[in-house]
Amino acid sequence: MKVENKATEQTPDTNDKKSSCNKSFPSLATCWGILLLIMVLRFYLSTVLEKQIANLTAETQMLKKKNKELETEKKNLTEIIQQMTTQWKELNVSRAQWSIDAYCPKEKNNRKCEPCQAGWEYAEPSCYATNNPERDEWKTWKEAQENCRGKISDLAVVINEEEKKTVIKKSWKYDENKGYWIGLRVEDGIWKWLDGRNLTNSSLINQPPSDGHCAVSVQDEGFKSLSCDEKNPWICKKKALSV
Template sequence: MAEGEDEVYENYAWGVFKAANNPPPAAKRGEETVYDSAGHRRFQHLACCLGILCVILLGGIIGVCVHLTNLTRDNKNLADQFGNLKQAYNVSESNNTNLSAGVQELKTRIQELETKTNNLNQKIQDMTTNWNELSISQAQWSIDSYCLGNIDDKCQPCQFGWVEFQSSCYESNDPYWKTWEEAREDCKGENSNLAFAHDSEEKEAINRLGVYGFWIGLRVEDGEWKWVDGSDLIENFWIDPPDPADGHCAVSAQGGGTWSSLNCNETRPWICQKKALMLSV
């Protein structure tokens, strides 16, 4: 190569080398800076979007977990309520069964009571019939006792053996002796009671029959003389004042006078008294 050519080549190579080592022009550097800034911003935007998506996804996951927890709790509550309702239903079924059995038992008892009531009504009806028949028979016997056996075949105010005075009939039971209570029961058996007097005429009638001191219907009750019809003795001078203790009864005076007081458990004859039969003329 010629000397001139060598010099040109060196200058050219040096220029190329320098051109390779020199920085790029300002315009080119600006383009690169703009390019780098836009990419960085896009990366930031993308990262931000990804972050937001992650937050949203995390929130959704948390919400789903909370919702699942609530659903699980609600499901457990519903299961418990269902169990309670089922238990209550079983109890109700058991109570219904027991009530049905109780109702059936009550129906059976009602039927038994109705049967017993019908039987009792039938017995009452039979007893009423028998009582009516007995009453008719007794009434007929009473009428016969007042009317039959008399000399003139006419009914009398008093039965045979009884003494009439005013509107009453009297019967003395002598020589039989009984206690005051036994004597009273005997009088009741003849539809009468022990004799009682509310005026002096009745008192004298009793005394005429009670010659030996007969039981009459007067005794001490609560420290007072009382007649068997429940009335008080008005004429206190007819008998001595009663003993403080009960258990004393009166006997008619022998032939008249003041009545005497004896222990009711002693025995004496007695006088019965009842209403005379009212006869129409």
């Protein structure tokens, strides 16, 4: 009787252990759910990564294409620079040759250099060209300056009293001629020379500065103020060649 009672008493303990064991493991449905979730996440991540890889591949190809275009552009620019450099060197040689021919003309296989080229008058230390075209070819102050620049010079400026005398002496007055444009005009309410100097000697021109006015040189009369838009002959000046 005692043995049977012991066996009977052990039965509830065994059932409790089986119940506890079943509770420690997830159900089959839960396992399938977790597996499905893992598969979905894996598919999503795979899709995202594939898209990113595709985008990076496209960007890489685009950058390669752009780099190729830049290399082509660089090559073209290099060729242009080389051509310009060659042309510039040739131009400098041409100018040098022109200067030699202009200042040192060849006569019977010999060259004799002069301080001024043909058509210019020498007055140390400069060369002057007095331009006396027909009346219908007279120019405004700006046009006259452009003409001088085309001759590698500027409208005449005066540095000292000696140059003033030289310029005035070359400023012949005749017919309707009111004078010769020189490199003096009004800027910001003051008389200023083309070389950037302010006119400090007021005795050179006795007329006050007026906007839109430039100076002409008149023989035996000095400098006078006229509207820059009037048309007159003009005097160019450049540095003489040291020989």
